Amino acid sequence: MTTEEQPARDEPTGAETPADGGPADPAERHRPVMLRRCLDLLAPALAEPGATVVDCTLGLGGHSEALLSTFPAARLVGLDRDREALRLAGERLAPYAGRATLVHAVYDELPQVLDRLGVPRVQGVLFDLGVSSMQLDEAERGFAYAQDAPLDMRMDQTRGPSAADVLNTYPPGELVRVLRAYGEEKQARRIVEAVVREREREPFSHSARLVELIRDALPQAAKRTGGNPAKRTFQALRIEVNGELDVLERAVPSAVDALAVGGRIAVLSYHSLEDRLVKRVLSAGARNTAPPGLPVVPEQYQPRLKLLTRGAEVPTEDEIAENRRAAPARLRGAERIREAHTP
Numbered sequence: 501m502t503t504e505e506q507p508a509r510d511e512p513t514g515a516e517t518p519a520d521g522g523p524a525d526p527a528e529r530h531r532p533v534m535l536r537r538c539l540d541l542l543a544p545a546l547a548e549p550g551a552t553v554v555d556c557t558l559g560l561g562g563h564s565e566a567l568l569s570t571f572p573a574a575r576l577v578g579l580d581r582d583r584e585a586l587r588l589a590g591e592r593l594a595p596y597a598g599r600a601t602l603v604h605a606v607y608d609e610l611p612q613v614l615d616r617l618g619v620p621r622v623q624g625v626l627f628d629l630g631v632s633s634m635q636l637d638e639a640e641r642g643f644a645y646a647q648d649a650p651l652d653m654r655m656d657q658t659r660g661p662s663a664a665d666v667l668n669t670y671p672p673g674e675l676v677r678v679l680r681a682y683g684e685e686k687q688a689r690r691i692v693e694a695v696v697r698e699r700e701r702e703p704f705s706h707s708a709r710l711v712e713l714i715r716d717a718l719p720q721a722a723k724r725t726g727g728n729p730a731k732r733t734f735q736a737l738r739i740e741v742n743g744e745l746d747v748l749e750r751a752v753p754s755a756v757d758a759l760a761v762g763g764r765i766a767v768l769s770y771h772s773l774e775d776r777l778v779k780r781v782l783s784a785g786a787r788n789t790a791p792p793g794l795p796v797v798p799e800q801y802q803p804r805l806k807l808l809t810r811g812a813e814v815p816t817e818d819e820i821a822e823n824r825r826a827a828p829a830r831l832r833g834a835e836r837i838r839e840a841h842t843p
């Protein structure tokens with residue numbers, strides 16, 4: 501997969517008006533989630549001159565802007581798989597162009613990106629997972645079930661199958677697996693039976709038809725719980741289309757590997773599947789791996805991470821009141837405390 505370095509651009513900001521007619525300035529369109537806490541978690545690692553912090557999910561550059569302004573000696577590498585996000589973040593971060601390098605990449609490509617930039621180790625890594633406000637707000641991207649739009653959902657619109665391709669071409673058993681595994685949808689079989697019946701009549705292209713089909717397919721009791729009945733199916737399709745969990749499963753261990761001793765990682769997840777995966781990787785790094793019964797734990801079995809959060813931290817009620825997209829957030833952090841890891 502190719503990547504493309506681009507400095508943060510020196511162009512004026514706010515050239516575009518989003519499709520929903522909302523504010524054009526990225527700063528107004530998006531409040532970075534749990535920002536203060538993310539900065540505090542990373543702070544001890546970023547004060548030294550020459551520190552590098554990687555924002556693996558640049559989005560609209562909200563967290564990145566705060567990192568660059570709070571840590572004036574730090575350099576930032578920002579990744580996003582969405583070219584439109586890179587463009588908007590580039591405008592926002594233009595004042596920091598000398599200290600920021602933005603790269604079009606999927607975040608599991610982090611080792612290769614750092615290699616090409618000649619940065620062997622970094623002091624901070626941030627992941628703010630999921631979709632950005634821009635992706636949700638722009639109806640034609642097809643992430644939101646509330647508006648009728650093409651069933652796309654690709655974060656990188658230059659490659660890969662869309663949500664419509666998944667719906668129209670996957671064998672029924674595969675679709676059931678996707679809905680169950682990534683949407684935790686108990687009614688997966690019912691929904692898939694309806695999808696298969698309908699797609700034979702006419703392939704799916706837009707979201708409203710799918711939302712209506714889900715509504716009709718679900719029993720009354722299932723419709724009364726858990727908000728919009730299409731929510732779980734949309735989440736599942738988005739995760740499948742973007743290979744989100746597979747990528748994350750590779751990316752978090754790579755990010756930990758990239759940390760210098762004393763370096764810190766912070767991860768914001770938005771659903772239990774992501775959070776479980778992050779918890780598993782960070783907790784495993786914080787355990788010693790010695791065979792049971794050793795009187796003294798040798799260095800190579802000592803944990804290489806120290807957890808910085810007790811369980812997952814959540815946003816305050818005030819933050820949720822101001823920014824409803826923060827509501828599901830779960831934040832975990834860890835510090836790299838040792839080079840050695842299990843052979």
Ligand SMILES: C[S@@+](CC[C@H](N)C(=O)[O-])C[C@H]1O[C@@H](n2cnc3c(N)ncnc32)[C@H](O)[C@@H]1O
Binds near residue numbers: 561
């Ligand atoms: C929640 S937004 C980040 C918002 C950002 N923290 C801010 O304050 O503006 C997540 C971003 O991560 C990007 N993204 C999601 N999965 C990715 C992946 N596997 N590799 C690279 N970028 C990814 C999305 O395209 C989106 O722009």
